[in-house]
Amino acid sequence: MKVHVQKYSAVATWKWDVAEDEVCGICRVQFDGTCPSCKYPGEDCPLLVGKCGHSFHMHCIFDWIGTESSKGLCPMCRQKFEFEES
Known part of the structure; x- marks a missing residue:
């Protein structure tokens, strides 16, 4: 028996690779969502x-x-906020 695929729809998902936090400490929106300034994550x-x-x-x-x-200062711990180089 042979099967011929006529049409398919692909679905994907993604997540930020963040160890500790799941929400932004400022806007309280999940990282997989968008900040109040953006339309798309x-x-x-x-x-x-x-x-x-x-x-x-x-x-x-x-x-x-x-x-x-x-x-x-960092809004969470009040230490000087410096970006971590990646």
Whole structure:
């Protein structure tokens, strides 16, 4: 018996490779979702991991660091926020 496939639909899923956190500490949206500034998850809004180990959506942490009250500190642990080189 031979089978001929006439049509198929592929489905894929992806996740960010983040060890600890599952949600952005600023906007509280899951990393697999989008930050409030974006329409679609993925490379347009990557995750940034600080040397302190906390992860945030790129737009969220840039907005946070841009505020005067943040003083350049991580919103989770209040250490100086520096990006981890990957």
